[in-house]
Amino acid sequence: MTAISDTWPLTGTADAARTRALLARLMTDAGVPATARARLLAEVTARLRPCLDGQRQRLEVTADGSELHIDLSGPEPWRHTLACPSPLPQPLPRPDEMDEAALAEALLGAGEETAAVLAGLDEAEELVRFHREELHQTNQGVLALHGELEAAALAQRDLLDAERTARAEAEKARRLLTFLADASAALNASLEHEDILRRLPKLLVPEYARHVDVWLVDDERTQSAGRAAAAVLAARTGRPQHAGPNPGGLPGVDDLPASALYPDRPLLCLPLGARTVQGVLTLSAPGERFDPDTTVMLVELARRAGIALDNARQYEQHRDVAEALQRAQxxxxxxxxxxxxxxxxxxxxxxxxxxxxxxxxxxxxxxxxxxxxxxxxxxxxxxxxxxxxxxxxxxxxxxxxxxxxxxxxxxxxxxxxxxxxxxxxxxxxxxxxxxxxxxxxxxxxxxxxxxxxxxxxxxxxxxxxxxxxxxxxxxxxxxxxxxxxxxxxxxxxxxxxxxxxxxxxxxxxxxxxxxxxxxxxxxxxxxxxxxxxxxxxxxxxxxxxxxxxxxxxxxxx
Structure with a gap:
């Protein structure tokens, strides 16, 4: 199909109005949707405003099958191509051929485009409202999800912290139990009480005590004079005693004021033995204070050390009697x-x-x-x-x-x-x-x-x-x-x-x-x-x- 082109001079407001009305009629006849017509007519109207001031313009319209090409020359040249669902009429009508009835019809038809646009706007606004509400609900859901995720993250962090703490406590307990077993085996491996007394400081210093003193209550070589009052009380009562500038709060241990002999040093005085007190094991803290869990282990170690000392003494007495009997034979x-x-x-x-x-x-x-x-x-x-x-x-x-x-x-x-x-x-x-x-x-x-x-x-x-x-x-x-x-x-x-x-x-x-x-x-x-x-x-x-x-x-x- 051969393209048809026509040029419309625009010398005033009347030409501009006829041109707009003619374009509206062409697009209506070509089946252009109302919204597209309203959008293009709004653009053309804006481009034709210089005619109100008496400026001359020229509009060239070309129909090429189902396409409409519009070229506007003037202060601001403009070109637009519009796809039309139906073929355009041939030849193209001219603006100066439109009578008053055609203008009136075009004027009334402009309301249809406006109504279609307004209807589209209403639908768009309703759709916007719907999507706005949907977005609001989504946002609320996202906020709730973020809250749940944050709560889950906090709970997981608490669980991880609790697990880390539990693992540290379990490792500490394992280390203390391992030391207790090894130390007990070392003490019970000897049946010489002097050897046991030598082994105790080597086992405890420096990890569990800064200094170790062993007082055997029935040994004439170790008198109670010069001993801490907590050690004497531990020997008399059979209960562990803690003496320090601040209360120890240790499990199963009585708190006493700081020792006059060691006013700045926490002391832990532990009875040696189970049924009978063989002596007192006095430890000075390796740091600022004694650890509660470590103290429980030390109390048990002192009990086992006392049993080992008692076994060694009984063994030595038994050996001395047997040796004397055998020498006599x-x-x-x-x-x-x-x-x-x-x-x-x-x-x-x-x-x-x-x-x-x-x-x-x-x-x-x-x-x-x-x-x-x-x-x-x-x-x-x-x-x-x-x-x-x-x-x-x-x-x-x-x-x-x-x-x-x-x-x-x-x-x-x-x-x-x-x-x-x-x-x-x-x-x-x-x-x-x-x-x-x-x-x-x-x-x-x-x-x-x-x-x-x-x-x-x-x-x-x-x-x-x-x-x-x-x-x-x-x-x-x-x-x-x-x-x-x-x-x-x-x-x-x-x-x-x-x-x-x-x-x-x-x-x-x-x-x-x-x-x-x-x-x-x-x-x-x-x-x-x-x-x-x-x-x-x-x-x-x-x-x-x-x-x-x-x-x-x-x-x-």
């Missing part, structure tokens, strides 16, 4: 012509250091000498007491003229009757000076060794009888072995030859080699021979059991 060896004797007793290097090992040697009315060595199972005071009973009974049976086998049989019956579930081993050798032999019997004891004058060592490996006290009837046998002048008989307990890392047979072989290696000078002085024999047997490790060694060497009368 190990009598001096008799001096017999034609027979040299030497003995050694070594307590175990671990534990109570008191066991049931013993040796004995005594002359018989017929001139012979009974050499005895034995070992009661177990350690401690009970083993030492049973050992003393066996030694006394053995001497009594020997005085009646019984031989080694008969003595062992009587001891076996006595032990089964008086001490069930308690066993012992024993070896008895009867040596008659001047006679080249030895009569012996054994009850479950390690075999004796004989060193001939030439240095050859024999093991008396005849099968021994059962251990004393085993609940079976048993008659022991006697054996005879050559023992020429210059020969040495070695009796010993299993503590000398038995080690955890090796069997007893290997230990007996080592002892035989050591006995064979003794020189003539050492054998002439039998005490030196005993020491020389022990050195290679004990040099490699500590021994867990008591050791008894009895050497018998025949000489020329």
């Amino acid at each position: 190990l009598t001096d060896l008799p001096a017999t012509r034609g027979l040299d004797l030497a003995a050694r007793y070594l307590p175990a290097t671990h534990g109570l250091n008191i066991g049931g090992d013993w040796y004995d040697a005594f002359p018989q009315p017929d001139g012979s000498v009974l050499a005895v060595i034995g070992d009661v199972t177990g350690h401690g005071l009970r083993a030492a007491v049973i050992m003393g009973q066996l030694r006394t009974a053995l001497r009594a049976y020997a005085v009646e003229g019984n031989g080694p086998a008969r003595i062992l049989t009587l001891l076996h019956r006595m032990l089964c009757h008086q001490q069930p579930e308690l066993y012992a081993t024993c070896a008895i050798a009867r040596i008659t000076p001047g006679e080249p032999g030895v009569v012996w019997a054994a009850a479950g004891h390690p075999p004796a060794l004989v060193r001939d004058p030439g240095g050859e060592v024999r093991v008396l490996d005849a099968k021994p009888g059962v251990m004393l006290g085993v609940p079976v009837p048993h008659e022991y046998r006697e054996y005879y072995e050559e023992l020429p002048a210059g020969a040495t008989l070695a009796l010993y307990t299993d503590g000398l030859v038995e080690r955890r890392s090796a069997g007893i047979d290997a230990g007996i072989e080592r002892l035989a080699r050591a006995l064979a290696g003794l020189g003539a000078a050492e054998l002439e002085e039998l005490d030196s021979a005993a020491d020389a024999l022990l050195r290679p047997m004990l040099c490699d490790s500590e021994h867990d059991d008591d050791i008894c060694l009895l050497l018998c060497r025949t000489t020329v009368s």
Whole structure:
């Protein structure tokens, strides 16, 4: 379709009015919506205002199919293109062809555009109101959501703070419990109360106390004079005491004024012990004050330290009694012509250091000498007491003229009757000076060794009888072995030859080699021979059991 163009000169207000009316009619005929018509006519009206002042303008209108091109020349040139739903009429009408009726119709038609615009405005305002209300509700929801999020964030922060605090408290409790367990183990590992007293300051300083003082109430070396009044009160009442410039407020601890001896330093005085007060542990605070949780741990540690001290004292008393009893049982060896004797007793290097090992040697009315060595199972005071009973009974049976086998049989019956579930081993050798032999019997004891004058060592490996006290009837046998002048008989307990890392047979072989290696000078002085024999047997490790060694060497009368 060919474009149609027309130019309309505008020389005054009447031309401007006709031009506007003609444009309104063209757009109406072309089906342009009222709102678009009102918008374009408003723009054209504003552009035509210079005509009111007498200014000349020219409007060129071009219809190109369904498009309307408007070009306005004048003081401010303006161009606009409008899409029309329907084709424009051809040829285009001219403004000067419009009569009064057409103008009136255009004037009345302008109200339709205005009404359409106003209706659109009403709809827009209603829509704006709706959206404004919707926006308000949305804003209220957003504000409420922000409030909830803020509350949730605060609650989460509180939870995180509570969790962080709980973790810190749990870690602190774990650290205190770990220290309490380790410190308790260190204190209970020793049975020497002096060692326990030395360990306490090392455990507590400097983390839990600046200074530590231990006062044992029944120790004459540590008097109450010069002690803080809080320590004396703790010893008397058995309650923990706190003395400082400010109240401590510690759980289970009484508050006292500051100590006159240490007015600027908080003190914590803790009784040592549970049922009875062994002493008082006085601590000066590592900082400005004592921590409550740490104080609870320190009170428990003081209680356990007191128990450890009490156990150590009871152990030492028990050990002293047992040692005295055992020393009383190990009598001096008799001096017999034609027979040299030497003995050694070594307590175990671990534990109570008191066991049931013993040796004995005594002359018989017929001139012979009974050499005895034995070992009661177990350690401690009970083993030492049973050992003393066996030694006394053995001497009594020997005085009646019984031989080694008969003595062992009587001891076996006595032990089964008086001490069930308690066993012992024993070896008895009867040596008659001047006679080249030895009569012996054994009850479950390690075999004796004989060193001939030439240095050859024999093991008396005849099968021994059962251990004393085993609940079976048993008659022991006697054996005879050559023992020429210059020969040495070695009796010993299993503590000398038995080690955890090796069997007893290997230990007996080592002892035989050591006995064979003794020189003539050492054998002439039998005490030196005993020491020389022990050195290679004990040099490699500590021994867990008591050791008894009895050497018998025949000489020329």
